[in-house]
Amino acid sequence: MYLNQFLMLAAVLFAMGVYGVLARKNGVLVLMSIELMLNAVNINLVAFGAFNNTVAGQTFALFVIAIAAAEVGVGLAIILLIFRNRASVDIDEIDAMRG
């Protein structure tokens, strides 16, 4: 198997995640797109680990999975708080820091 087929697949998934983060309005959907990007990175890490014949890639992927779990927990807590304060999770309306 070519290394590039995995890297290209990851690139496609990452680009779709970027599109989702930029184009989506619902906060939960933005979090899902971030998960998509993290998974693309995980594919890259494991593929390079297999390419270099080392388990370090798998270890890094496990770290990324742990951090993603923490990120989703805090992210959802923040979105819940926004929903409680504004009765909406439309992230376009959150412009309190606009100059």
Next chain:
Amino acid sequence: MVAQNVAFGVLAVTMVAAAFRLVTTKNVVRAALFLAIVLGGVAGIFILLAAEFVAWVQVLVYIGAIVVLLLFGVMLTRAPIGSEGDLDNDNKWTAALVALFLLGAMAAVLADAFGDDKIRFQGVQRSAEVSDSIFGTYVVPFEVASVLLLAALVGAVALARRD
């Protein structure tokens, strides 16, 4: 090798299609289910890369926990469950442009750098080697990750509790 390439093709097509629907669907619950499909596909890719342990951690943590957590988020924020549209903002075409440009740039760089390098598996990598790696070489990052998880847990509770 042929079987692996066929499996890769099937997984890749499924994942890309599901990811596309994930970022374009007008239904939040369906988006979560498409995310589950993509995550399952990633687990399959890990198995193709002979990383079984990571694949099962992926199934347990991502599909088992994170998708459920996101569905709870959908439920608690009373997202529009029916197809009400209007989940995209006005920057849709700019976002598509940025994503396409990014994809083009990455594809060009990857094709240039790793033209036709092949993955050659040398022997079996056992899960014990992964654990040796985590608790040996990377034990300090591992401890930092556990402190981070604790901090995230406390932070999430502190943010979400009502008083």
